[in-house]
Amino acid sequence: MIINLFPLFLITFISTETIQIKKHKPMDNQTCLECGEKIVGRSDKKFCSDACRNAYNNKQNKTISNYMRNVNNRLRRNYRILSESNTEGKTKLTRSKLESLGFDFDYITQIVTYKNGSQYFYIYDKGYKFLDNDWILIVNKNS
Numbered sequence: 001m002i003i004n005l006f007p008l009f010l011i012t013f014i015s016t017e018t019i020q021i022k023k024h025k026p027m028d029n030q031t032c033l034e035c036g037e038k039i040v041g042r043s044d045k046k047f048c049s050d051a052c053r054n055a056y057n058n059k060q061n062k063t064i065s066n067y068m069r070n071v072n073n074r075l076r077r078n079y080r081i082l083s084e085s086n087t088e089g090k091t092k093l094t095r096s097k098l099e100s101l102g103f104d105f106d107y108i109t110q111i112v113t114y115k116n117g118s119q120y121f122y123i124y125d126k127g128y129k130f131l132d133n134d135w136i137l138i139v140n141k142n143s
């Protein structure tokens, strides 16, 4: 019995040691996300100073803003193209015509599928639906 239990205890001991080593290692190598300096202190710290935290967060926010600005610009351009192309409330245009005006089909704000199964893509209150061949029907929402 003793012979059988002893190795089990040893294995348990060794694996506990290994886990502790693995847990401690990253703490020793923790570096600041902004400047890459070694961080002294708590293992969950990501920055060496408040200045680095602020600099890092400002960059993150700027990245998000630039991305959002690009998306907003594309949406605005799409909206303008649909508005200018559709002065009668409802009109038909070809897909190639819309593309030649700079319309980007990747940017919409909403997809609405009506009970009759027809699907409209909206940029705010300006929408369109794909018709046969190259044709597209442009509409205003609620009209």
Ligand SMILES: [Zn+2]
Pocket: 032, 033, 034, 035, 036, 037, 047, 048, 049, 052
């Ligand atoms: Zn730093």
